[in-house]
Amino acid sequence: MNAEIDHDATGEDDSGAHTDAPAELTAGSNWAEARELLYDMVSTPSVSDDEEAAAEVLKAFFETHDREVWIDEVGNVRAPADDSVLLTSHIDTVPGDIPVTVEDGLLWGRGSVDATGPLCSMAAAAVETGVSFVGVVGEETSSRGAWHLVEDREEPAAVVNGEPSGWDGVTLGYRGFLSGTYVATSELGHSSRPEDNAIQSAVAWWSHVADFFDEERDGVFDTVTTKPVRFDGGPTDDGLAVEATVDVQFRVPPRLTIEDVREVAEGELTRGSVHWNKPIPPVMESPRTDVARAFRVAIRGVGETKPRLLRKTGTSDMNIFAGAWDCPMATYGPGNSDLDHAPDERLELDEFDSAIDVLVAVCERLADD
Template identity: 55%
Template sequence: MTVSAPLDTEIPGADGVLDTPGRRLLADLVPVPSPSGEESAAGSRLAAFFEDRGREVWVDDAGNVRAPGDDSVLLTSHVDTVPGDVPVRVEQGDEELGAAGPVLWGRGSVDATGPLAAMAVAAVETGASFVGVVGEETDSRGARYLIEDREAPETVINGEPSGWEAITLGYRGIVGGEYAASTPAGHGARPEANAIDHATAWWERVRAAVDDANGQAEPGGFDTITATAASVDGGLAADGSAVTASMATRFRVPASETPDSVRALVDDCLDAGEVAWGQSIPPHVASPRGVLPAALRKAIRDAGGEPTHLHKTGTADANLYADAWDVPVVTYGPGDAELDHAPDERLPLAEFDRAVTVLTTACAQLTD
C-alpha cells in the first residue's frame, strides 16, 4: 500500500519536547482534523508509523487502520474525534491537572488520539495486534465492520482516556430512536391536540417513566437510564395539509437493562405517533479478575502507580467487542476523561509516556 509520510508539523512551544517516537506520533496526529467521516488523513499518518517500522499495515474498506500481529491481545482505539477547534500548542505546566512538564493542547489529545498513539507505540514494541477504527463518535461503523471481518482475538484493550493509573471495566449501552407524529392541519382556535402537542406530551411521559425505572438512584449515574432529546422539529407541512413533529432521542442503557427493555419502556409511553429505532450498543461490565486486568494492574504498579477500576456512564466500542467476540475486554488510556470533547482538551506528555510504558509492559506479559 502507499501511505503519506508524517508531516513536519510546527507546534508552538514544542521545541525539544517531542523527543520520543510516541510523542512525535502524537504531535503528528493531533493537528490533523479527523471528525467522524473525515479520518483518512490521520489514518494515513498512523499507517505510515507502522510501515516505517516494518509492520504490515493496510486500510480496510471501512477506513480502519489495521496492523495485524500477535492476537493474544488486540490494541484498538478510534481515529475520529468530535468536531471543534482547540488550538494546538505545548504549554509548560498545568496546575489544574497537577502537571509540571509539557502539556499538549488540541482536539483529540485526550479523546482518543492520546490512547491511540500510545497503543500504536506499544503494538510496535511488543508485536501485538492493532486497529485504529473510524466512526466511534457517531455510529461505530469501524468497530461494527471489524467484528464481522476478523476472528476474535484472545483479549482486547480498548483505547479511551481513563488516566494512566486506572482501568475502565464498564460502560453503559446506548439506543437511539426517532419519534414522528402527524395530525391534520386545522384552525389554531380548535382544541384538539396537534402533532407537536403529542410529541411534547410523549416526551414528558418518557421522562417520567425513566425516573420511575431509576428509582432512588442518582440521576445520570452508571446504574441508571438516561433519556436525552438530541433534536426536535415541527410545524405546518409545506403543503399546509398537516402539522408534523419529530424528535431525535438517545437513551443510555445501564447493565441492569438491555436496549430491548429500554425500547419497550419508551414504546409503552406512546399514544400517538411512532418511534423508529436505530442501531444500539449493549452495556458492558468486565470482571476485574483474569489475566487481562491483572496484567494492566501489574504494569501500572511497575510504573509507580496505584491502579483503580472505573465504570463510566458513556458508551464505547469496547461494548461491541465484548458482545460479539465474548472475550475479556477492558479499556485503558492516558488523559482526564473530564476533558473529553471539551474546549480545553489537553494531555500532559509525562502521563502519555507512562501510559505507553504501562501498555508495553502489559502487552509483553500477554504476548509472552
C-alpha cells in the first residue's frame, strides 16, 4: 500500500516543515504538505557541494511516509520502490541569496524553479503513487550524483527527470556538453621575431575552431555553440618559454556526436594539444514513447490544454541517463526556465500543484501499462 500524502496537512509535521511558513502557502491547495516541503527545501541552502542539510530534509519527508530511504555515499537521496518509473531531480542550486517569501501565490527563493520545485513535486508524486525516487547532487557542477546513479543501480522501466518545463510542457531533447583545455608551449624569443608564440597559436586555434562551427542553422538547438571560458598565457617562471592555456566548452546538438566535435577541434591543431574532460552526450527522445504519450494525456487531463513538446539548448542529467540506460524518458517540472539562476527566481504555487497532478497521472498510467 502506498503511504499517501495528507493533502490537508498544515503546521508542524514530522517531515520538518517550517512552523513559521506563511498561511498563504497552503491556502486552498490540494497539496498542502507538498507545498510545506517545497517551502522548507527552498529555505534550506543547498549550493552545489553543500547539499547535506537539504538532503536530510528530503530524507525526513520520505521517512514520514514510511518509505525506504537513505543517503548514499555521494549524497543522493535514494527512495527505491516501484521501478516502473524512476522520478529524479537535483538537490543542488547555484549560489544566490534570495529571501524566501510567499506573496500573491508566488514562492520566491533560490532553487524554487531550478530545480527544487520539480524535485519536491516529484517527491510528492513518488509518495502518492509508490514509484521510485532519487534526489541527486551536483547537477549544477559535475553531475556526480547522476554519474554515480547510472553506475550503481539497475535500469528502470522509465525515467522522468526533473527540470522546469512549465506544468504544460515536457522536454524531450537536450544538447550535449564537451569541455577541455588547450595547452601550448613555445620558446621565449624577442617580440620582433616573426614566428608565432604559444599565445598566438592558441588564439589562432580557437578562431579556426569557432569559425568552423559558425554556421546558419534552424535555431540554436541544432547549432554547435562554442565558448572560451578562460584564457591564460605568458612567460614561464624560468623565463625560457611562453605558455598558453584556453578552457573551452561546446554544446553539441543531437545531429552530431561528441566525437564529431572533438575531431574538428583536434584537426585544427598546429601546435599544442587539448585535454578533454568527461563528455555528456546529446539526447533527443521520440514523442511517441510511452513516457511522452503519458505526459500528453496527463497534461490534457489536468488542464484541458495542448501539451508543449520542448527541446532545450542546455544540458541536463537526462543526457547522462539516456547515455547509460535504454529506456524511455523525458524531463518535466513546474516553473519558467527563463528564471533559472535569475535574481528574481520564483514559482507559481498553483503551477506546482498542477505539476504534481500531472506527475501522479503519468506514474499511474505507466505503472498500469
